[in-house]
Amino acid sequence: MRYAEFPPRENLAGHVACVWLFEGEDAAEDQRIAPDGCCELVVHHGAPYLERDSDGGLFRQPPAVFAGQLTRPLRLRAEGRVGVIGVRFLPAGAMGYAGPPVSRFTDRRASLDELAGAGAARTLAASLADLDESGRLAAVQDHVADRIGASPAPRDLAVEAAVARLQAGRPVAASRDLQRRFARAVGIPPRMLSAVLRFRRVFDALGEADVDSWTAAAQAVGYFDHPQLARDFRRFVGCTPSEFVAAQAGLASSLVEVASIQA
16 A cells, blocks of 8 residues: 655645645455544545445445535445555645535535536546556646636635634634634634644644553644543544454545554
8 A cells, every 4th residue: 555645736725735645455344434623525436435324224425525624434345456645635625626615514424516516526547547646646636626627716815814824823813704714715614624723733743752542642632531532432433443443544544644553
């Protein structure tokens, strides 16, 4: 398996955090995807993932999906060799691509057909089939740039400033107007984004030299104790920290770069 991230083109830097790829034989078990406060475009040039629904059944994702903000567990399973090119938008960066309000995609993986018309998902995925890695990265960014260039939705600089405060761990006064503008540009309220960002900082903390346990990581980023962190794991990922680490390496662990912590 290979996972890699690349910086976006200069003309996408105000909207896109990174472009990433994942390819190979993924683990033959459910991948629990942790929220990161960002929407993504995911294009399959290999076998699309199967997604587990709320009743436990599996359905195949479309060839290209726009994945909205995550606030509840998402489980994916590979079937065959996978190949994915992903565009991870900045927290307030997806509106120019998807159109407002971004909240209509929260906890959904919508086919690109819903955004760009019938056949768009299959056409974009098929266009990557005969390209090499650099060609696939370029083609997907061309697609994103074209949609953003044609979109009438301007960036909301006030929301972007509020997001930056939350990313720095600083509080934001969530007025009714800000709540509305967050739903439009980010897809989730400021309070939810703050919770997701704190949850993700746990994984960053695990890479620090003086952090050798989940409890230490939790306290380093502002959790009161390990049980509070465990509640967020159940809320966002649907398992305990130990269960997450014990799973086989795959897409889920690649996306968070979990350090080698004993379960």
